[in-house]
Amino acid sequence: MYGIGRKNLQEADGNKEKGVLVLEYTYQEFIEDLNxxxxxxxxxxxxxxxxxxxxxxxxxxxFGNEEYSTYGNVNELLENAKFNDNSLQEIWHKIKIDSIF
Incomplete structure (x- = not known):
């Protein structure tokens, strides 16, 4: 994963694999990264x-779908992108970040 130097990493509680790190990545950090x-x-x-x-x-x-949605800027994306009629902010707790480029 890229761009995690400024992020807060901590060891996962209860993780079966010793030493596995979990990224604490807030919605605000997500917005900052997009901007x-x-x-x-x-x-x-x-x-x-x-x-x-x-x-x-x-x-x-x-992924696996040829269709995509296009937005003119980050604010438009944040306000209008919907996943099952929910905004990114509304479902943030369900999102697992895979990569940041």
Whole structure:
């Protein structure tokens, strides 16, 4: 995973594998990373998603699905991207960050 130097890492309680670290990554840090241009991959309800950027805007894509949603800026993405009618903030507790680029 990239860009975790400033993040708070701690050893997972109750993890069966000794020494496994878990990333404490807040919704506010997520917003900050997007505003810096970082791209994020995450897991949600058994699906894998990507938030990426190119010259046409920010894109939310579900892996294995050709369709994607495009947003003009980070605020538009945060306000309008929906997952089962819920915003990213509403489901943040269910999201598992996979990669930060």
């Amino acid at each position: 810096m241009g970082h791209e994020i991959e995450f897991l949600l309800d058994g699906g894998r998603y990507s938030i990426s950027y190119n010259n046409t805007g920010w894109h939310v894509t579900k």
